[in-house]
Amino acid sequence: MPATRDxxxxxFKKDFPQTKCxxxxxxxxxxxxxxxxxQEELRPGGTVSGPTMMALADVALYVAILxxxxxxxxxxxTSLNINFLRRPKPSHEIRAQSRLLxxxxxxxxxxxxxxxxxxxxxxxxxxxxxxxxPQS
Amino acid sequence: MPATRDxxxxxFKKDFPQTKCxxxxxxxxxxxxxxxxxQEELRPGGTVSGPTMMALADVALYVAILxxxxxxxxxxxTSLNINFLRRPKPSHEIRAQSRLLxxxxxxxxxxxxxxxxxxxxxxxxxxxxxxxxPQS
Amino acid sequence: MPATRDxxxxxFKKDFPQTKCxxxxxxxxxxxxxxxxxQEELRPGGTVSGPTMMALADVALYVAILxxxxxxxxxxxTSLNINFLRRPKPSHEIRAQSRLLxxxxxxxxxxxxxxxxxxxxxxxxxxxxxxxxPQS
Amino acid sequence: MPATRDxxxxxFKKDFPQTKCxxxxxxxxxxxxxxxxxQEELRPGGTVSGPTMMALADVALYVAILxxxxxxxxxxxTSLNINFLRRPKPSHEIRAQSRLLxxxxxxxxxxxxxxxxxxxxxxxxxxxxxxxxPQS
Numbered sequence: 001m002p003a004t005r006d007x008x009x010x011x012f013k014k015d016f017p018q019t020k021c022x023x024x025x026x027x028x029x030x031x032x033x034x035x036x037x038x039q040e041e042l043r044p045g046g047t048v049s050g051p052t053m054m055a056l057a058d059v060a061l062y063v064a065i066l067x068x069x070x071x072x073x074x075x076x077x078t079s080l081n082i083n084f085l086r087r088p089k090p091s092h093e094i095r096a097q098s099r100l101l102x103x104x105x106x107x108x109x110x111x112x113x114x115x116x117x118x119x120x121x122x123x124x125x126x127x128x129x130x131x132x133x134p135q136s
Numbered sequence: 137m138p139a140t141r142d143x144x145x146x147x148f149k150k151d152f153p154q155t156k157c158x159x160x161x162x163x164x165x166x167x168x169x170x171x172x173x174x175q176e177e178l179r180p181g182g183t184v185s186g187p188t189m190m191a192l193a194d195v196a197l198y199v200a201i202l203x204x205x206x207x208x209x210x211x212x213x214t215s216l217n218i219n220f221l222r223r224p225k226p227s228h229e230i231r232a233q234s235r236l237l238x239x240x241x242x243x244x245x246x247x248x249x250x251x252x253x254x255x256x257x258x259x260x261x262x263x264x265x266x267x268x269x270p271q272s
Numbered sequence: 273m274p275a276t277r278d279x280x281x282x283x284f285k286k287d288f289p290q291t292k293c294x295x296x297x298x299x300x301x302x303x304x305x306x307x308x309x310x311q312e313e314l315r316p317g318g319t320v321s322g323p324t325m326m327a328l329a330d331v332a333l334y335v336a337i338l339x340x341x342x343x344x345x346x347x348x349x350t351s352l353n354i355n356f357l358r359r360p361k362p363s364h365e366i367r368a369q370s371r372l373l374x375x376x377x378x379x380x381x382x383x384x385x386x387x388x389x390x391x392x393x394x395x396x397x398x399x400x401x402x403x404x405x406p407q408s
Numbered sequence: 409m410p411a412t413r414d415x416x417x418x419x420f421k422k423d424f425p426q427t428k429c430x431x432x433x434x435x436x437x438x439x440x441x442x443x444x445x446x447q448e449e450l451r452p453g454g455t456v457s458g459p460t461m462m463a464l465a466d467v468a469l470y471v472a473i474l475x476x477x478x479x480x481x482x483x484x485x486t487s488l489n490i491n492f493l494r495r496p497k498p499s500h501e502i503r504a505q506s507r508l509l510x511x512x513x514x515x516x517x518x519x520x521x522x523x524x525x526x527x528x529x530x531x532x533x534x535x536x537x538x539x540x541x542p543q544s
Contacts, residue, residue, distance in 0.1 A: 043151070055187035080186070084215065101357055316482075
């Protein structure tokens with residue numbers, strides 16, 4: 001049974017209290033998640049740090065998975081590959097649009113595009129795989 | 137001209153004040169960097185979050201590069217691939233051992249093994265590529 | 273100056289005489305390339321071999337690049353990441369639809385979806401990076 | 409029950425008759441596999457083609473896995489990531505040294521270094537993941 005945006009947001013607030021990610025949309029094997037950009041996310045030269053983008057990509061795919069299979073906390077990332085494409089603007093929030101490419105019983109594969117502000121060109125692209133524990 | 141461990145530590149304190157990474161060793165195209173594990177690094181189930189490991193892998197390679205080419209702040213990560221291998225122990229710090237596989241004029245490729253406490257089996261393995269700006 | 277489908281096909285026949293890839297479309301930072309599936313491409317269990325799909329992904333991105341920058345033979349692949357998603361049907365040709373995500377002066381990043389026959393679900397997804405030599 | 413070098417070589421001759429790979433060593437979660445370089449493996453500029461290296465990396469890890477779990481033909485590659493590091497010499501065979509980083513019940517992760525002739529610097533590095541079917 002799929003989880004709704006509100007259910008996943010509640011789950012995140014309880015289990016990932018430190019995350020700044022905000023879930024904007026979820027459903028249809030995809031999710032849209034935003035992350036504010038402040039002093040903590042910037043690195044020298046005024047660009048958004050790579051780990052901030054990697055964390056956002058991971059969350060956006062995780063949310064898309066929960067939107068399909070429900071709140072299964074033991075779902076874990078098994079691999080992630082990211083390409084950094086363009087310098088984001090330091091003054092804009094970043095958003096991640098994720099999409100599941102394969103939703104198997106035990107293995108999920110998805111891709112994510114990350115955008116800065118309203119720029120239509122992505123600043124990063126990631127793919128990742130997730131392992132879902134056997135359901136009893 | 138290579139940078140020493142002290143020079144890189146000073147650079148990080150100034151330019152990456154938010155990082156908790158501690159540089160233990162640098163030189164010979166490699167680096168050893170540790171990261172404490174506390175509430176902020178843990179996720180449900182008591183495991184270390186993936187983004188914490190991705191950030192540590194990125195820093196460990198960045199430090200190895202600065203140890204060869206000196207403090208070149210505009211060196212940027214262009215891609216990163218990570219495989220999560222085992223569950224780390226929640227009560228142990230994690231350490232990353234990096235090694236450069238190719239040190240070209242404009243492109244650097246390296247790999248990193250991440251360990252938990254004194255366990256000899258790695259908890260994660262990453263490869264990443266970096267772009268070095270042209271030197272004037 | 274971009275290269276046309278005919279120019280790239282002629283270049284491939286001369287410089288890659290062993291490839292079985294057929295260029296169907298090229299332009300707009302993308303390409304569609306097909307590959308027949310015969311005894312040489314199959315592996316035990318009747319599935320298409322991974323290396324066949326990796327080679328096709330690489331060609332489909334290379335063609336999209338040549339379609340933008342012209343016949344630059346020294347363009348080389350610097351990295352490739354592929355996820356195998358579904359078992360292809362052994363009796364169908366495979367097709368790769370590529371798209372460039374970043375077309376920089378020296379670095380190109382793109383993604384590819386690979387399909388089997390008329391099945392709308394991709395059998396594999398790849399991203400790859402390419403280095404373009406400095407133009408004189 | 410692990411498979412020996414002779415058993416794996418026999419399996420390859422029967423099930424992968426088209427491969428030119430030669431298994432030199434297998435055991436201890438690793439394998440050494442060589443591949444000749446002739447006209448079919450070269451591309452413009454006299455370098456070894458990327459797909460040749462990707463195929464060799466895949467075989468070297470597959471052999472290391474069979475060396476641990478025995479001849480399990482349905483073991484399949486689920487993802488592969490490769491970085492091309494240096495131009496190989498066109499006149500030398502290439503060799504792949506693989507090593508398993510994780511040997512789980514259903515998921516295996518390994519890395520491979522590829523060398524050209526007697527040059528000690530690797531020409532490519534790959535990581536890949538494999539799915540092992542449930543044993544009955």
